[in-house]
Every structure is written in structure tokens, then in C-alpha cells.
Amino acid sequence: MKPTDKTVRGVVALATIAALALGSGAARAEDKSLTLCWAAWDPANALVELSKDFTAKTGVKMKFEFVPWTSYADRFLNELNSHSKLCDLIIGDSQWIGGSAENGHYVKLNDFFDKNGIKMSDFVDATVVGYSEWPKNTPNYWALPAMADAVGWTYRKDWFAMPDVRKDFKAKYGRDLAPPKDWDEFLQVAKFFQGRQIAGKKVYGAYIFTERGSEGITMGVTNVMYDYGFEYDNPKKPYEMNGFVNSAGAVKGLEIYKQIFDCCTAPGMTNAYMSEGLDAFKSGQVAMQMNWFAFFPGLYKAMGPDKIGFFVNPAGPSGHYSQLGGQGISVVSYSDHKDDALNYIKWFAQPSVQQKWWEIGGYSALKAVVEAPGFPKSAPFAPDFLVTMGIVKDFWAEPNYASLLLDMQKRIHNYVVAGQGTAQLALDGLVKDWTKDFKDAGK
Amino acid sequence: MNASVDTPETTAVRVTSGAARRIRLRGLSDRSIAWLFITPTIALLLAINIFPLIWTIQMSFTNYKANMGWLRIKNVGIANYSDILGDPDLWAGMQTTAHFVFWSILLEVVLGFALALLVNHKFRGHSFWTTVILLPMMLSPAVVGNFWTFLYQPQVGLFNYLVNFFSGIPPSSFQMIGDVQLAPWTIVLVDTWMWTPYVMLICLAGLRSIPDSIYEAAEVDRASAWRTFWSVTLPMVMPFLMLAVLFRAIENFKMFDMVNLLTNGGPGSLTETVSITLKRAAFEKWHTGWSSALAIILFVAVFGAANIYIKVLNKVRQR
Numbered sequence: 001m002k003p004t005d006k007t008v009r010g011v012v013a014l015a016t017i018a019a020l021a022l023g024s025g026a027a028r029a030e031d032k033s034l035t036l037c038w039a040a041w042d043p044a045n046a047l048v049e050l051s052k053d054f055t056a057k058t059g060v061k062m063k064f065e066f067v068p069w070t071s072y073a074d075r076f077l078n079e080l081n082s083h084s085k086l087c088d089l090i091i092g093d094s095q096w097i098g099g100s101a102e103n104g105h106y107v108k109l110n111d112f113f114d115k116n117g118i119k120m121s122d123f124v125d126a127t128v129v130g131y132s133e134w135p136k137n138t139p140n141y142w143a144l145p146a147m148a149d150a151v152g153w154t155y156r157k158d159w160f161a162m163p164d165v166r167k168d169f170k171a172k173y174g175r176d177l178a179p180p181k182d183w184d185e186f187l188q189v190a191k192f193f194q195g196r197q198i199a200g201k202k203v204y205g206a207y208i209f210t211e212r213g214s215e216g217i218t219m220g221v222t223n224v225m226y227d228y229g230f231e232y233d234n235p236k237k238p239y240e241m242n243g244f245v246n247s248a249g250a251v252k253g254l255e256i257y258k259q260i261f262d263c264c265t266a267p268g269m270t271n272a273y274m275s276e277g278l279d280a281f282k283s284g285q286v287a288m289q290m291n292w293f294a295f296f297p298g299l300y301k302a303m304g305p306d307k308i309g310f311f312v313n314p315a316g317p318s319g320h321y322s323q324l325g326g327q328g329i330s331v332v333s334y335s336d337h338k339d340d341a342l343n344y345i346k347w348f349a350q351p352s353v354q355q356k357w358w359e360i361g362g363y364s365a366l367k368a369v370v371e372a373p374g375f376p377k378s379a380p381f382a383p384d385f386l387v388t389m390g391i392v393k394d395f396w397a398e399p400n401y402a403s404l405l406l407d408m409q410k411r412i413h414n415y416v417v418a419g420q421g422t423a424q425l426a427l428d429g430l431v432k433d434w435t436k437d438f439k440d441a442g443k
Numbered sequence: 444m445n446a447s448v449d450t451p452e453t454t455a456v457r458v459t460s461g462a463a464r465r466i467r468l469r470g471l472s473d474r475s476i477a478w479l480f481i482t483p484t485i486a487l488l489l490a491i492n493i494f495p496l497i498w499t500i501q502m503s504f505t506n507y508k509a510n511m512g513w514l515r516i517k518n519v520g521i522a523n524y525s526d527i528l529g530d531p532d533l534w535a536g537m538q539t540t541a542h543f544v545f546w547s548i549l550l551e552v553v554l555g556f557a558l559a560l561l562v563n564h565k566f567r568g569h570s571f572w573t574t575v576i577l578l579p580m581m582l583s584p585a586v587v588g589n590f591w592t593f594l595y596q597p598q599v600g601l602f603n604y605l606v607n608f609f610s611g612i613p614p615s616s617f618q619m620i621g622d623v624q625l626a627p628w629t630i631v632l633v634d635t636w637m638w639t640p641y642v643m644l645i646c647l648a649g650l651r652s653i654p655d656s657i658y659e660a661a662e663v664d665r666a667s668a669w670r671t672f673w674s675v676t677l678p679m680v681m682p683f684l685m686l687a688v689l690f691r692a693i694e695n696f697k698m699f700d701m702v703n704l705l706t707n708g709g710p711g712s713l714t715e716t717v718s719i720t721l722k723r724a725a726f727e728k729w730h731t732g733w734s735s736a737l738a739i740i741l742f743v744a745v746f747g748a749a750n751i752y753i754k755v756l757n758k759v760r761q762r
Contacts, residue, residue: 074726081510103511103513211707212710213708268618271621400728402727402728413710414712415711417711418709420711
């Protein structure tokens with residue numbers, strides 16, 4: 001039977017439809033992808049590299065949505081609050097955990113961890129509490145510790161080694177110039193370098209966080225205040241803040257931070273955070289720099305072993321602490337690709353992947369990596385990082401953390417940078433603000 | 444076969460119905476046609492202006508938090524309003540805003556008018572210089588905020604070096620953005636730099652609208668240049684000037700982007716204008732009910748002031 005034109009046209013049309021359908025099916029399989037949201041910084045670039053292994057292994061393409069730190073919280077909390085499907089995986093800040101758990105933004109991971117043999121006891125304790133648990137200190141996990149981080153310090157090793165500088169310091173303070181171990185020593189070193197001429201250039205004592213808009217000054221000042229006795233609330237009676245937030249020690253700590261700002265920082269550093277600190281340090285403006293450990297691999301690479309040294313946050317009369325940074329990785333509950341996202345977490349939790357993560361510029365929180373005998377020698381900042389992760393404290397992680405943070409930003413900046421009122425008034429005001437915030441939140 | 448064939452009868456029926464439709468359309472009253480044209484606009488206005496306004500008013504009486512949608516929304520009466528009006532920090536923000544609006548507009552009007560008088564005369568390179576003067580207002584406020592941050596940088600910024608050049612004060616001995624006394628002036632200065640050309644343009648339009656015959660009459664009356672300025676130029680340009688003031692005042696009252704990028708409200712809260720307070724309360728603290736009340740208060744203040752001002756403006760125009 002000779003096919004008619006009509007029959008031929010019909011067959012061609014059917015074949016085309018079938019080909020398109022098959023093609024799109026194949027394309028769908030090939031185009032399987034996940035979007036991971038995080039901040040735009042050095043470790044994010046390392047994660048892009050690391051994730052290539054995941055794509056090679058699973059065929060799932062990785063897309064990344066990285067935004068600058070200054071708009072990181074605004075942007076991604078808006079995405080989560082609007083139940084957006086943009087992010088399948090999110091590396092969210094430690095303070096978001098309460099809100100994201102209670103608002104249902106993150107998938108609870110307990111069952112998934114049990115099913116896949118992922119044990120939280122394999123990760124550094126502080127990171128589990130800080131990045132994964134809500135409520136805190138309960139076995140309810142909403143994230144896998146992804147990027148361990150805390151505040152640390154860098155110093156100009158080459159300046160500290162200059163014979164004339166060392167001689168001057170010894171003559172003035174009767175001890176050898178060395179990275180400071182407590183805040184008294186810190187003030188001595190910072191004052192010593194402030195305004196000094198080094199290689200014909202005027203330099204300054206220290207760089208500290210002073211940023212007003214997001215979290216900067218709070219993430220800076222707490223490093224001193226913790227050491228002087230600042231507590232968020234009564235350890236025996238949650239949310240009782242009077243006498244803890246504004247204790248005599250806390251007031252003293254705040255005064256020390258202002259003293260450092262007034263005596264020993266470079267002009268114009270009134271609204272400065274991470275990148276300003278890196279620039280000031282790299283350009284040879286300051287002798288000591290406060291910043292997150294996350295930046296230290298890149299900084300070390302850029303400056304070389306002769307110019308940069310590292311030290312742990314100095315201790316105070318009431319203890320030795322450091323501000324926790326870092327983030328956990330979570331699966332967004334509005335994602336259409338939750339299974340693939342969980343697979344990514346399963347892959348990321350593997351010791352070999354975690355080892356590579358540390359090697360290429362990320363900070364693993366896996367004990368198998370950081371407690372390995374070779375870890376302290378694996379990078380010049382590794383020993384200080386290990387010590388620091390044992391002394392960290394974090395800001396509130398309550399669902400209303402943003403209000404609490406903004407109130408602290410305002411009170412601290414008003415006192416430290418604008419010089420309004422006293423430290424006592426600032427912290428009394430903070431207790432008032434926080435009490436109202438918790439009352440509004442029904443606590 | 445079921446093909447339809449036009450018969451004289453069916454054709455006649457179609458023609459009749461088409462004509463009837465045309466007649467019906469033609470028969471629409473002017474009022475109906477007016478409604479037909481303005482209905483889409485009204486619908487859009489209702490959807491994007493009136494509805495959000497009503498919704499905001501409704502939210503302003505609640506404790507609603509947009510990031511905690513599961514919480515039961517409680518009616519709090521006028522608590523948000525009384526909280527705002529009794530908040531000393533907010534009044535400080537209002538003062539900051541008033542300082543910024545008053546001084547920036549004063550400087551923009553004086554300088555803009557002076558520049559308009561200058562540009563109104565023909566001189567060599569007139570077009571080139573006019574374009575140069577207009578450049579700042581063509582930039583995005585975000586860009587302006589960012590690059591003035593660099594210009595104000597005490598160690599490497601051009602501004603401090605200029606001050607040093609003219610006054611001999613060492614550049615790194617003072618700072619603009621971080622200084623409690625100077626920070627409020629930094630935003631005034633940048634806004635003046637950016638928006639003076641806009642005021643100039645409006646004044647220029649006013650100057651060009653004055654008929655030559657009036658100046659000729661003044662000349663015949665032997666009026667001095669000073670007298671001509673006070674009796675002819677200024678009164679004739681006044682409605683335009685007042686319009687410029689209205690536009691700039693509304694704009695500066697809600698100024699956000701430039702201030703946010705330049706000072707971020709700091710040092711402390713010294714340059715925190717109400718728009719920055721509103722943004723922080725609404726989208727960072729997520730106090731949606733409270734910030735709705737603040738938005739309504741600001742809306743009423745601006746709307747009321749603008750209405751009074753427009754009435755005065757109309758009186759000036761009628762004179």
C-alpha cells in the first residue's frame with residue numbers, strides 16, 4: 001500500500017512529537033541541578049571548586065547564588081520568608097537557625113542523618129550547637145556544620161620582628177614585643193604602633209569591626225565583652241538579662257573596646273567590617289587586624305609567610321572567649337529538589353570531602369579532619385583556629401534575632417563610634433530593648 | 444456536504460447586526476465613553492495604590508510580623524501609633540530628617556537659582572557647561588553614595604585633600620562621615636551637589652518663560668538691575684522655585700538610598716533619617732504592624748504639608 005501524503009505527514013508529525021518528548025526528557029535528566037545560596041567570599045569560591053566533584057559523581061549540576069555579606073541576611077531571609085524556591089540548599093548564618101526551624105524554612109535532618117549514618121558527635125561540639133541545633137542543646141538538627149569559623153587576629157610579623165621596633169617596645173614596656181595574650185597587652189601593643197613610622201609610612205595600632213548596618217560592631221565588641229564577663233542572660237533563668245548584659249564586667253569590656261577605637265584605629269574606620277580590615281592590613285596600614293578565620297587562607301596566600309602572623313583573641317579577667325562565626329548547610333523546605341539536596345549533604349559530610357574542603361580553603365568542622373595529628377601543621381593559622389573553636393560563644397539565635405542584633409548595633413555604635421552617653425547607659429538601654437523584643441516575641 | 448452558502452437573506456442579517464452594533468457603540472454617551480477610558484486606570488490605581496494603602500492602615504493597628512505569618516494577628520488599637528509618637532529615638536530621626544531637608548533645599552534653591560541666572564545668559568561654551576552642570580543629577584543615587592564614601596575617606600579621599608589644599612588642615616586629621624558634628628553635613632553636601640542642577644533646570648524654565656516685553660518695560664522705566672531682579676525676575680520665577688522646593692522636599696523626606704550608602708545612618712544614629720528607621724523596622728526587624736503605623740504617620744505628614752504648600756503655591760501663581 002502506497003502511503004498517501006496525509007499518512008506521511010501524520011507519521012512525520014508523530015515522530016517529531018515523540019522526538020521532542022524524548023529529547024526534553026533526556027534534557028531534563030541532563031539538566032538536573034541544585035542551587036546553593038551563600039555569601040560571596042573566599043570560601044564560597046572554594047566550595048564551587050569542591051562541588052565539581054559532586055557534579056562529576058552524580059551528574060547534578062550546581063548553581064550558586066552568592067551575595068555580599070552586607071546584604072546576605074536581608075536577601076536570603078527575604079527569600080526564605082517569601083517561601084521562594086530559589087535556593088535548594090542554603091548555607092545560612094548561625095543566628096538564623098531558630099527562626100528558620102520555627103518558621104519551617106529548613107528541613108529537619110534527624111531522620112536523614114540516622115538513615116545515612118551521619119553522626120553529630122563526629123563534628124566539633126561548638127559547631128553542632130551553633131549551626132545545627134534548635135532549640136539549643138537539644139538533639140534537633142536543622143543543618144550540617146559546613147563552615148566552621150570564629151574571630152581571630154592577624155599581626156604584621158615583619159614589623160614585630162624589626163630590631164629597632166623590638167628595642168623601643170622593650171624599653172617602653174619592659175617586655176618583649178609579641179602577639180598579645182590579654183587585653184592589657186593588646187592595648188600596649190596597639191598604642192605602641194599607633195602613629196609610628198614604619199618604612200617611612202605612618203601606621204596605626206589595630207583594626208576592629210565598627211560596621212553599623214548589619215552585624216559588624218556587635219561581632220567585634222563581643223570578643224572583648226565576653227572576656228570581661230558579659231552574658232546574654234542568667235544561665236539559671238533564661239531571658240533574665242538585667243545584671244548579666246549590663247554587669248560591671250560587661251560595662252568594662254565595652255569601655256575597653258571604645259578605648260581601642262579611640263586610641264588605636266586608623267582615621268575613617270567608623271563603619272568598617274571584613275573587607276575594610278583586609279584592605280587595611282594588606283596595604284600596611286595596621287599592625288593588628290581583627291577578622292574571621294575564613295579569610296586567613298587567602299590573606300596568608302596574598303601576603304606570604306614573612307609578613308603575616310596569627311593569634312587567638314586575647315583573654316580577659318573573666319575568661320577567654322571568641323565570637324563564633326560560621327554556618328551550617330540546610331535543605332530549604334520549599335525546594336522542588338529536596339532529594340538531590342539531601343544527597344549533596346550526604347556527599348559533603350564524607351570525611352574525604354571534608355578533608356579536601358579544608359585543603360582548598362574551607363573550614364571543616366569534622367573532628368576527623370581538625371583533630372587529625374597533622375592538622376596543626378597543615379596551615380600556620382590551624383593551631384589558633386583549633387584553640388579558638390574551643391572557646392567560642394555565639395549571639396542569640398532566637399527567631400527574632402534580627403531585632404536583638406539591630407538593637408545591639410545601635411546601642412554599641414552610638415557609644416563606641418558616636419561617643420554618645422556612657423557604656424553603662426548603652427548596656428542599660430540594651431537590656432530595655434531586648435526585654436521589649438522578647439516580650440513582643442511572647443517570651 | 445455541509446458547506447454554508449451566503450444567501451441574500453443571511454447577508455442581510457449580518458449587515459443588519461453589524462450596523463446595529465455600530466449604532467449601539469455610536470449611541471454611547473460621553474459619560475459612558477469617559478468611564479470606558481478611565482476604568483483601566485482606576486482599576487490599576489485601586490490595585491497598586493488604594494488597596495495597599497487601606498491594607499497598610501489595617502495592619503498599622505495590629506502586631507503583625509511578616510516573617511512570622513503563623514502567629515495570631517492581634518489587634519493592638521492605637522498602641523503602635525502611641526509607641527511611635529512617644530519614642531524619643533524616632534523624634535531624633537525626625538530632627539535628622541528635618542535638618543537634612545531644610546539645609547539641602549535651602550542650598551539647592553540658592554545655588555540652583557544662581558546657576559540658572561548664569562546659564563540664562565549666552566556665553567562661550569554655554570551648551571558644554573550646561574551639560575557638565577547637569578551631570579550629577581543623571582547619576583544613580585547608589586553610585587553617588589558609593590563614590591562620595593571614597594571621596595570622604597580621610598586618608599585617600601579627594602575631599603580631605605581639597606580642604607587641605609585650601610586651608611592647610613592635614614587631610615587625615617579630620618573625617619567627615621565618622622565625625623559626630625560633620626556627618627549630618629556630609630549628606631547635605633552630597634545631596635546639594637547632586638540635585639542643584641535639577642533646581643537649576645526648573646528655574647531656567649521659569650526664567651525663559653518671562654516675556655522680554657516685561658524687561659523692556661522695566662528698562663523704559665529706568666529700573667536698576669537690582670530692582671528688575673526683585674520686582675520682575677524673582678516674582679515671575681517664584682512659582683517655579685516653589686515647585687522645585689515641593690519636589691525636592693517630598694524627595695528628600697523619603698531619601699533612603701544615598702544616605703544608606705553614604706553613612707548607613709551613622710555614626711551611631713546621627714544620620715538615621717526616618718526612611719532608614721522605617722526600612723530597618725519593616726524589613727530587618729520585621730515589625731510590620733509598627734512600621735505600617737510609621738508609614739501612615741509619614742504619609743499623613745507629607746500629604747498634609749504638601750497640600751498646604753500647594754494652596755500657597757496657587758495663591759502665589761494667582762498674584
